[in-house]
Amino acid sequence: MQTNPLGHNVDLAERAYRIRRNALLMGEVQGQGYIGQALDIADVLATAYFHAMSYRPEDPHWEERDRFLLSNGHYAIALYAALIEAGIVPEEELETYGSDGSRLPMSGMAAYTPGMEMSGGSLGLGLSIGVGMCLGLKRNGSSSRVYTLFSDGELDEGSVWEAIMSAAHWKLDNLIGIIDVNNQQADGPSSQVMAFEPLVEKLQAFGWFVQRIDGNDIEAVRSAFDAARDHAEPKPRMIVCDTRMCKGVPFLEAREKNHFIRVDEHEWQMALEALDAGRKA
Amino acid sequence: MTRTTDTHPNVDTNEGASPKPRLKTSAMIASIAAEGQRTKPAPFGHALVELAKSRPEIVGMTADLGKYTDLHIFAKEFPDRYYQMGMAEQLLMGSAAGMAHEGFIPFATTYAVFASRRAYDFIHQTIAEENLNVKLACALPGLTSGYGPSHQAAEDLALFRAMPNMTVLDPCDALETEQMVPAMVDHQGPVYMRLLRGHVPLVLDEYGYQFEIGKAKMLRDGADVLVISSGIMTMRALEVAKSLEADKVDVAVLHVGTIKPLDGETILREAARSGRMVVVAENHTVVGGLGEAVAGLLLRSGVTPKFRHIGLPDEFLLAGALPTLHDRYGISAEAMTTTIKGWLG
Ligand SMILES: Cc1ncc(C[n+]2csc(CCOP(=O)(O)OP(=O)(O)O)c2C)c(N)n1
Ligand SMILES: [Mg+2]
Numbered sequence: 001m002q003t004n005p006l007g008h009n010v011d012l013a014e015r016a017y018r019i020r021r022n023a024l025l026m027g028e029v030q031g032q033g034y035i036g037q038a039l040d041i042a043d044v045l046a047t048a049y050f051h052a053m054s055y056r057p058e059d060p061h062w063e064e065r066d067r068f069l070l071s072n073g074h075y076a077i078a079l080y081a082a083l084i085e086a087g088i089v090p091e092e093e094l095e096t097y098g099s100d101g102s103r104l105p106m107s108g109m110a111a112y113t114p115g116m117e118m119s120g121g122s123l124g125l126g127l128s129i130g131v132g133m134c135l136g137l138k139r140n141g142s143s144s145r146v147y148t149l150f151s152d153g154e155l156d157e158g159s160v161w162e163a164i165m166s167a168a169h170w171k172l173d174n175l176i177g178i179i180d181v182n183n184q185q186a187d188g189p190s191s192q193v194m195a196f197e198p199l200v201e202k203l204q205a206f207g208w209f210v211q212r213i214d215g216n217d218i219e220a221v222r223s224a225f226d227a228a229r230d231h232a233e234p235k236p237r238m239i240v241c242d243t244r245m246c247k248g249v250p251f252l253e254a255r256e257k258n259h260f261i262r263v264d265e266h267e268w269q270m271a272l273e274a275l276d277a278g279r280k281a
Numbered sequence: 282m283t284r285t286t287d288t289h290p291n292v293d294t295n296e297g298a299s300p301k302p303r304l305k306t307s308a309m310i311a312s313i314a315a316e317g318q319r320t321k322p323a324p325f326g327h328a329l330v331e332l333a334k335s336r337p338e339i340v341g342m343t344a345d346l347g348k349y350t351d352l353h354i355f356a357k358e359f360p361d362r363y364y365q366m367g368m369a370e371q372l373l374m375g376s377a378a379g380m381a382h383e384g385f386i387p388f389a390t391t392y393a394v395f396a397s398r399r400a401y402d403f404i405h406q407t408i409a410e411e412n413l414n415v416k417l418a419c420a421l422p423g424l425t426s427g428y429g430p431s432h433q434a435a436e437d438l439a440l441f442r443a444m445p446n447m448t449v450l451d452p453c454d455a456l457e458t459e460q461m462v463p464a465m466v467d468h469q470g471p472v473y474m475r476l477l478r479g480h481v482p483l484v485l486d487e488y489g490y491q492f493e494i495g496k497a498k499m500l501r502d503g504a505d506v507l508v509i510s511s512g513i514m515t516m517r518a519l520e521v522a523k524s525l526e527a528d529k530v531d532v533a534v535l536h537v538g539t540i541k542p543l544d545g546e547t548i549l550r551e552a553a554r555s556g557r558m559v560v561v562a563e564n565h566t567v568v569g570g571l572g573e574a575v576a577g578l579l580l581r582s583g584v585t586p587k588f589r590h591i592g593l594p595d596e597f598l599l600a601g602a603l604p605t606l607h608d609r610y611g612i613s614a615e616a617m618t619t620t621i622k623g624w625l626g
Contacts, residue, residue: 121432156345
């Protein structure tokens with residue numbers, strides 16, 4: 001089994017906790033935003049950055065790194081939280097999130113942030129880039145992998161299915177797709193906006209090795225990443241993650257789900273405390 | 282190949298200058314209304330509901346942006362005439378074309394960037410080429426989002442101007458937005474409207490304005506400068522005109538609510554009046570929008586006043602707070618005032 005290049009010894013749950021904490025601190029700067037998503041995807045990002053991927057924090061362009069594509073660019077707040085925890089972005093920059101002159105804009109863009117490998121914001125593009133990167137890596141004889149995170153809303157875009165079909169055609173076993181099924185998009189629950197199930201069967205029929213897990217069960221996430229890496233068939237790999245928006249902050253979890261949430265000024269401290277309570281428990 | 286992130290484009294290198302407060306993006310709710318300005322909520326949504334009461338062939342269609350294009354107002358009133366097509370802009374346009382084939386008048390909504398860039402061929406081929414009766418209402422036109430290029434439709438007018446059969450509208454405020462809705466339906470054929478959503482400034486009621494497709498309207502006369510503008514830049518131009526009164530500069534404002542077909546007659550008549558500098562102001566890249574349309578018209582007609590152009594630069598724009606960006610790119614009222622004064626010498 002591949003060992004983590006950074007020799008990480010802090011356990012993944014603690015990493016996930018700190019990613020959530022970073023995200024809340026950034027959310028507080030704007031008073032609102034994609035907090036629910038950051039909290040739902042923290043366990044997946046902790047596993048990607050502290051278990052699965054090879055990279056050098058001091059050299060984000062290191063050729064042999066595994067690539068991470070954030071197709072759902074509005075999840076930038078979540079990725080920044082992970083990049084800070086991974087030592088790629090300095091922690092001091094937290095407080096600049098989404099402000100004028102910041103390297104951490106609200107929508108992820110490659111030119112702004114070390115470790116951000118694509119410019120998102122327009123949804124449904126990441127997996128196509130992933131296909132090209134995987135083709136290029138193979139052409140270069142590289143063993144690096146490309147992890148591409150995208151959202152259940154992105155499943156509505158035809159371009160995503162073009163990439164899904166093509167990745168199987170090209171037998172891209174170096175491509176690992178991760179779908180955040182939080183059952184939410186801009187106008188409401190994803191399953192009501194555009195019915196997308198049965199997802200596993202569809203992806204399998206398209207020629208992918210597919211696993212579906214509870215994306216907030218960190219052990220399940222870890223074994224899925226391992227299985228995606230170790231799988232023998234020459235197929236692209238998809239990890240379908242069912243997640244819970246606002247995970248880790250019970251009073252926000254209990255709120256009506258929303259794509260873009262506003263949290264009152266006094267509630268940020270409460271949210272941090274609620275998160276802390278879960279950590280000790 | 283590597284990309285440099287060491288010198289990212291958003292660093293403020295303006296050291297030594299007086300420190301300005303760092304503004305925040307919060308772009309989803311960023312409003313183009315100034316503090317204390319009179320506004321109306323969701324003028325498009327309410328106007329569409331009013332009209333749809335007597336026009337059963339109107340249907341609403343969106344690509345996961347009903348709530349963000351004020352179409353939710355229509356959805357609430359007419360749930361069975363509302364079609365949520367998912368976040369699939371190409372499908373939205375193709376299916377709107379299909380609806381139009383069957384005799385309906387679809388209002389299809391998304392953001393201007395996704396209509397113009399993601400779905401352009403679908404609009405071109407399935408809608409415009411057959412001159413179908415599809416009405417596009419697309420939010421966040423020009424630079425009205427701080428999210429960066431993905432949400433900044435700096436070139437939407439250029440793209441839709443270049444599409445045969447397409448009528449292109451750029452409303453200034455809530456009143457004009459409301460007036461455009463019935464005009465869009467009365468017009469036979471496809472229409473692209475730049476949509477102002479949420480709490481939209483109300484300005485033109487003070488000028489007794491009435492929108493007509495294809496008609497530019499003088500909002501105020503003036504002897505020194507003629508500003509020809511569309512969209513929110515007209516609101517800005519009216520502010521500029523007021524502030525330049527103090528400098529004894531007399532500014533006329535000609536509002537061009539219809540970008541295509543352009544009201545050549547009115548523009549030529551006003552631009553030909555001697556002694557006035559002509560300034561075209563648009564919330565759009567300087568490439569291919571109102572400025573170049575007017576410049577081409579004047580040149581072709583042999584009318585050549587002193588001509589100046591205010592618009593967004595031909596570059597990928599930054600992310601940040603809207604007021605900061607409008608200042609930076611010269612389309613805030615303050616920046617325009619300074620620029621025009623400079624041109625007057
Ligand atoms: C191509 C494109 N169409 C529309 C949008 C506007 N938009 C931004 S986020 C979003 C919802 C996408 O679904 P998802 O990522 O699942 O939403 P979330 O889980 O974050 O609520 C939409 C429609 C966009 N950014 N890109
Ligand atoms: Mg979602």
